[in-house]
Amino acid sequence: MYFTSDNASGAHPKVLAAITRANDGFARSYGADEIMARVTARVREVFEHPEAAVYLVSTGTVANSLALAIHSKPWSAVFAHTEAHIATDECGAPEFYTDGAKLIGVAGDHGKMTPDALAQAIGRIGEVGVHGVQRGMVSITNVTEAGTVYTAAEVADLVTVAKRWDLPCHLDGARFANALVATGATAADMTWKAGIDVVSFGGTKNGCMGVEAVVMFDPAKAWEFELRRKRAGHLLSKHRFLSAQFEAYLEGDLWLDMATHANAMGARLATGVAAAGARHQHPAQANMMFPEWAMGTHQRLEAAGAAYYQMPASPGMEAARLVTSWNTTEAEVDQFLSVLRG
Amino acid sequence: MYFTSDNASGAHPKVLAAITRANDGFARSYGADEIMARVTARVREVFEHPEAAVYLVSTGTVANSLALAIHSKPWSAVFAHTEAHIATDECGAPEFYTDGAKLIGVAGDHGKMTPDALAQAIGRIGEVGVHGVQRGMVSITNVTEAGTVYTAAEVADLVTVAKRWDLPCHLDGARFANALVATGATAADMTWKAGIDVVSFGGTKNGCMGVEAVVMFDPAKAWEFELRRKRAGHLLSKHRFLSAQFEAYLEGDLWLDMATHANAMGARLATGVAAAGARHQHPAQANMMFPEWAMGTHQRLEAAGAAYYQMPASPGMEAARLVTSWNTTEAEVDQFLSVLRG
């Protein structure tokens, strides 16, 4: 009953097998391996975009930070939801990589920005000319930190606002596959067809060992990306091991299969939790949820071996953060629900 | 006949097996995995230093850069050999991580600084008070970029110079195991017993997939290290896969065995190359060498399938950079020498 995080799971056996295969013999280092060439081609197919620039890094934090750095300036305002991962959980990595850009929180229920709130936030910035930071870019997280999802149309609506001011748009897709599965959108629908310029396309949380792709639909910034990645110590010498993971991840739609499973387990868990009378803080739309229980319930679950994070909620109540992953089993979910029902 | 780099080799089967074992089940993320606790204990044993702080990252560039960042200030001078990796091959990563510290090149034959040259370089800095950068720290690379090694006593001599000004000292040990094997020094001799404050202890080039340890003998800076690592996107969520590599690397002295082999292959190759009449630019003391040949010889080697880097040398001559690794075979070396002899 391990619902702490999808990054507490290991890698899918096919990913591991690919790493083992990739280990044979010598390979060119620093991204010049043959597998990477195939990964680039496959990512372009997945996104239906033959010119996308594709790079691999080992964490979501650096994927996001580099995506922000190449599309902003040190004096830029970067608009994102108040609770976005880049704003709250990366120890200032975006500020480090952008040399000091300023994140502007946009509020919104259930982890989602609304077009109006975004427009107001962007509008306010820049009114003081040279005295203030300048309108820079927008970052949208999907699946959100609240476990909700934006549809492709909702993403497009936010991008439309951003483009009134010609701002580049980033999609933080640490759980990109879960968002696609939840909404039925294609990778293209959710990104460049909605106007997104750069995506952090997550692999780690969804069955890889540690790999994220950064996909840029305008390849003009590719060289700058390579320099920034190297300068940050994120260009792996034995890069083939990143490539191999991502190739296996995409092959035969393994990535979508794993997300489909994780979301299904999420739905089973969410439904059961609600049936047991708990209030969900946010609609549970993918593989993460935040139900509230009294302390006694938490103690009972913990005593039974359930693992997850807790955080203060309404008086007398604590919220749980429950995350399902590619290898969560029905049995685990059902055992949890059984303990919950008492 | 692949002598391009030791990072063109894959991982040792035992390292791969450890990764596979580590994949089972759930594990705490972000460095709180159980394997990491064992790695820390084992590294402390290897260094005979029960209080050392030990962290894992995935590249040598970031290991070096973080080691520099926590021991310097943005206005520091960092003294290193003119040809040090941090000065020439990391795209300014040290400047990025230190927020602008200044590398001061110290010249010296065969990739090695002399105590006198270091003393002069340090002495010159700081003469202009607030107008100049300030004496900051010293970084020593062992094995050097020239394929030579410092003995532990030579390291201690350089540190003695640095300590006249109380400067912290870093050892860039991307090929640390090869340096120990080449000199017969223990890990302790080569580092803290010689006065070194922080080590980049390489794994990747010597049979791992992608892992380097940073070992700090004064644990006071441990928390700052953790913050800087996270902020750089170098704290892996599925950290167990770094831990597993390093545990296997150290177990049963696999790391020393692999370096012993790589150095032995280096010696066999160097001897054969010299016997065939080539001049070595630098003494070949570990697993890397720089012999010079006329272009015709290079063409013959290349035609026979030998892979390595070439660089301009004396008129009419080009130098080769040949690197042997944990999985270089005697047969490969002998075949290369046979082609060379024509």
Added chain:
Amino acid sequence: MYFTSDNASGAHPKVLAAITRANDGFARSYGADEIMARVTARVREVFEHPEAAVYLVSTGTVANSLALAIHSKPWSAVFAHTEAHIATDECGAPEFYTDGAKLIGVAGDHGKMTPDALAQAIGRIGEVGVHGVQRGMVSITNVTEAGTVYTAAEVADLVTVAKRWDLPCHLDGARFANALVATGATAADMTWKAGIDVVSFGGTKNGCMGVEAVVMFDPAKAWEFELRRKRAGHLLSKHRFLSAQFEAYLEGDLWLDMATHANAMGARLATGVAAAGARHQHPAQANMMFPEWAMGTHQRLEAAGAAYYQMPASPGMEAARLVTSWNTTEAEVDQFLSVLRG
């Protein structure tokens, strides 16, 4: 009728005379001039603090930014009112100087943080360990951006909150003299006696040409300040001209006299404006106020030659920002009020 800003005024004749006097002959450069030694002594007297470190720079932005930089880390959270000058009007200078620290806005009516709101903001930060920015420091602006003032006791209450977490506290005193005059506090009461660690002590807005002092009550960081100032290009070679201004500013309490006058003109204007029926957005407690008028009134004032900034307020209304200064005359104020009354 020029109420645009106190920085639209020139320098007091005594300040100008001091500059002229200082121009004679040669003087040691870069802060080693004799006048500076007297300024340091005099500032220490004014603050009743014999060990304070005292430095001069030419703008408030850099005074604030350096004060923040020497008391924080790149991964620090800096707590300040949502509308603080450092947060909204310095084009990200704090982020530039701190290498990426994160400003956390603390809301509060009339430009003032409350101890509770500050405590909540500080409490929230740091809950996610290494994943989030760390509690860093607090910055308090007095006079606030809303034209209100904190009493020395109110400053002490905020500092008390900050010190629960051992956070250094900065006072942005761009209008420090106006705050002292408005509250009757001494310089010592308002700063180190209230627990403040570093002050930006403004001169420019209050009758100087361009000079601000940074006063640090713990001189341990003095050398770091000097290095950061130089590195930022803010160490003036002909520094005597900064020193001369500040010496004249402090001599015979000219600084307090000028602030007394500016505040008196502010009170006369605020009273008249209220008597004419306008609503003040914030209590007018020093030399700045924000009354609201219908557009017709603004047009009438402008037509009569009044100069000030306008900003959107409640429907149908626009707020004026009116600032009085050391050389605002009663006649000017009365003329303005006369036009206003129509």
Added chain:
Amino acid sequence: MYFTSDNASGAHPKVLAAITRANDGFARSYGADEIMARVTARVREVFEHPEAAVYLVSTGTVANSLALAIHSKPWSAVFAHTEAHIATDECGAPEFYTDGAKLIGVAGDHGKMTPDALAQAIGRIGEVGVHGVQRGMVSITNVTEAGTVYTAAEVADLVTVAKRWDLPCHLDGARFANALVATGATAADMTWKAGIDVVSFGGTKNGCMGVEAVVMFDPAKAWEFELRRKRAGHLLSKHRFLSAQFEAYLEGDLWLDMATHANAMGARLATGVAAAGARHQHPAQANMMFPEWAMGTHQRLEAAGAAYYQMPASPGMEAARLVTSWNTTEAEVDQFLSVLRG
């Protein structure tokens, strides 16, 4: 007998008078003052370039640093003479402002780079692709740190080298007027007609209080310059006092008259010093020279009241750095020479 530095002199009376005049009444702040509009027009006339962007700042360090920052990237190599002020005397300000660019020293006799040495330095950089810093820009100091000057043709020759790689070129003209007077070149000849992209046009050392112009011949980067200047705290609110200085500086060619005088005093001093038997370390071509004397001579000069910097030279000898300025008198020079002759 004050030959310490040209920044130990005060301001010319006309500059001071201009400041006094500018003090009257209210003026728009932050560079929107009317005097600045006239300064821009006049600088364009002086440079015969109707589109140049012109900005004022208060120190040479920030003028240089901003000029570098807007023409480089954090991963750029900036080529400059090994002894350039930006490399040795600005406490890493260029690294701070560029977010970590790397200064590459180009050696050359008497403070001057040769085209060949520059070409070699540029050629070497960039050979390692993404692993090394990238060719960025060139900075040329004129008058050099050695007191020598480049003719306009020599500047053009260096620029021609830089333009083989399309690199932007900066002229550090802290003593720009002295260089023009020494060579007879016009401002246009020495800069954009020679291919220079951006100039630090010094005022402070040559009779101003504290003002330098940055002149960019491609105005496309003007807005970025304004943002970077503000963000650095270098946009003065009472900017009129910078404008007034520079207007007076340019009016009636005061700037050239003062440099003519300083250079003439330099020549008188240099000739006398040589006649007295001293060796000049470098040809004395403007207002700065480095003669060598035995310690006894230095002591005699010091005893007689001469002030200047000393630095170690050949065995038994110390070099003096002697700088003349706009207000050095013939009497002073002759008195010094008289003491020297003994």
